[in-house]
Amino acid sequence: MNILANDSLLTMVIPVSLEEDILDFLLLHPRWAGGFSIIAAQGMGQGARLHSAMELVQGRSARKLVLIAGVHADLQRLIEALAREMPVPEVEYWISPLLASGRLA
Numbered sequence: 001m002n003i004l005a006n007d008s009l010l011t012m013v014i015p016v017s018l019e020e021d022i023l024d025f026l027l028l029h030p031r032w033a034g035g036f037s038i039i040a041a042q043g044m045g046q047g048a049r050l051h052s053a054m055e056l057v058q059g060r061s062a063r064k065l066v067l068i069a070g071v072h073a074d075l076q077r078l079i080e081a082l083a084r085e086m087p088v089p090e091v092e093y094w095i096s097p098l099l100a101s102g103r104l105a
Contacts, residue, residue, distance in 0.1 A: 006101045008072040010079070013043065013092040016062045022091070023066075025082060032070065032078035039065040049090055069101050 014022055019038070026033040041063045043049075049061060068075065075095055082091075 006069040006071065006098055008070060008075050009096045009098045010066075010068040010070065010075040011094055011096070012066040012068075013041065014064050014066060015049075015088075015090050016064055018086070018088065018091065019064050021086065022082070025085060026066070026068075026078075029078060029081065032074045032081070033068050034070070036066055036068040039067070041065045069098055 012022070023038070026036060043061045043063045068078070070078075072095060079093055079095075
């Protein structure tokens with residue numbers, strides 16, 4: 001169990017096609033990803049890879065955002081392990097400082 005306070009937020013933008021594989025990976029690594037949220041999103045712009053006919057027509061691609069609050073070093077280890085397991089250029093991530101987190105009760 002990690003006793004350090006969460007100081008960072010990992011955001012991953014993943015293709016819908018990889019959702020189950022990545023979520024399975026996260027569930028196998030509770031030390032690095034004790035809990036997380038998944039949000040439906042759409043990718044647009046120069047970096048967006050459009051695969052289906054509908055995505056080509058709309059100009060945007062279906063994505064999921066995975067949000068994980070944790071300790072920076074653990075989140076970095078998680079990204080490194082995930083990159084070794086699934087080296088997919090369509091998975092984008094960033095780690096941001098987390099100023100506060102907690103529960104209301």
